[in-house]
Amino acid sequence: MVTEPAGQQPAYYVKSVEKTFAVLLAFTSDEPRLTMTRVAAKADLSRAAARRFLLTLADLGYVSTDGTHFELTPRALDIGASFLANLTLPQIAEPHLRQLAVDLNETTSLCILDGTDVVYIARVAAPRLLSVSVNVGTRFPAWATSMGRILLAGLPPAHREAYYKSIQLTPFTENTVASIDALRSEVDRAAELGWSLVSRELDDGLRGLAVPVKRGNDLIAALNVSLQTHRMPEAEIAETVLPCLQQAAEAIASDFGGRSRGVA
Template identity: 80%
Template sequence: MEQLDEAVSEETPAYWVKSAEKTLAVLLAFSADEPRLTITRAAAKADLSRAAARRFLLTLTDLGYLRNDGSVFELTPRALDIGATFLSSLTLPQIAEPHLKQLAVDLDETASLCILDGTDVVYISRVLAPRMLRVSVNVGTRFPAWATSMGRVLVAGLPLASREAFFDGIEITQYTQHTVSSIAELREEVERTAERGWSLVSRELDDGLRGLAVPVRRGGDLIAALNVSLQTHRGPEATIAETILPRLQAAAERIADDFGGRGARQ
């Protein structure tokens, strides 16, 4: 063991605190797949002797980061304190970006995150599909909320009084032959969106634009809309709802969780 420690010391800086490394190794041994660990299992995952793992586990229990039930240990909510400062410093676009990147790769479609500002949607994060060669919409771009899937999701999430105020504050413009033709028709579309929890808008703002959007919720709060721009070959609405919608909803939930939604649901 002394020879091993000497070898390690030659490879690490003089300031290296081995006990800090081991402490983190024990904490990181706990995972979603194995939230409860015995001393033996924790020792194996942290690459420690059983005696050393026991000392670390008991110390972390005394400090409040773990609790034990007989021979089994598990994390406590206090373990969240370790990453809380980092998470609190992240903005929603920063948190969403890796999820948007994964979605863009998985679907080969551009993924975006939008918020509602007055009667417009504003792009706060956007990742182009791998096949895209140029950027036509950037972060900060605005579109009329009523003519987009993101906007209809966000308007559908408003309290009824605010929703009616939104309708009163807009004027329908016939951008294409597919654009909704009246406030009454728009109201029906928004109500439909509210009922089913997602929106698909095809060729209403531009003949080449088609989008699917779902809400991103933290607890009971609607914080943004997640959208993917779809190619026309993706098929009819029923096919999209069956194949693409679940993946979009899962991504929205992961974004919400990383932005504090997991704690809001507890």
């Protein structure tokens, strides 16, 4: 590979391509309609250059204009459509799970609801662990896990009640929720808070913290971190771990085409 001197672009570099994408990326969810002057400022172009790029993109069908303002057209989606079509939620989530696992030095997972169980669809073990007993495809009763309770909290009330009628609670530890009424209260609390913490119910040495991952208004998965009970006091989790988890959930949702806003 040929290394260019610092500050210089490679000989093949097409500056106009860079400028084209600067113009396209000037349009954001906060500013979907822009004047030519505003595009020039955001793309670091002269007004004359911005005009040429915008009018060319309009001729190609990527932007539309009313004569004063410009905005992207649906055709702009074609640029990333092929890439997005080949991505699945686990693929999108994995780099975020890896970074979260490194940041927290804990195991991170992404789960979906399947019947009465949660199913792991992506999982990254804590960097300090040499082996794990839970893998992609592992199932647990949804009612006994933090991610399960977040997913149950996102169900319509009638579906939630149907779920309660379909299960039988079995103790895993002495801390396992013991009644449907108690479970209902925990799920209602998860719905109210937008996150769920389950402590020592499935495994006496573990706590699980989970937040929702949403695409628009649709709850698509739960993001979870498993915390060994001896590594952090429970009182600190909401202040130190929860913001990291919520940020990762937002990033996954954004990459998958939506925004996570908590459980409704």
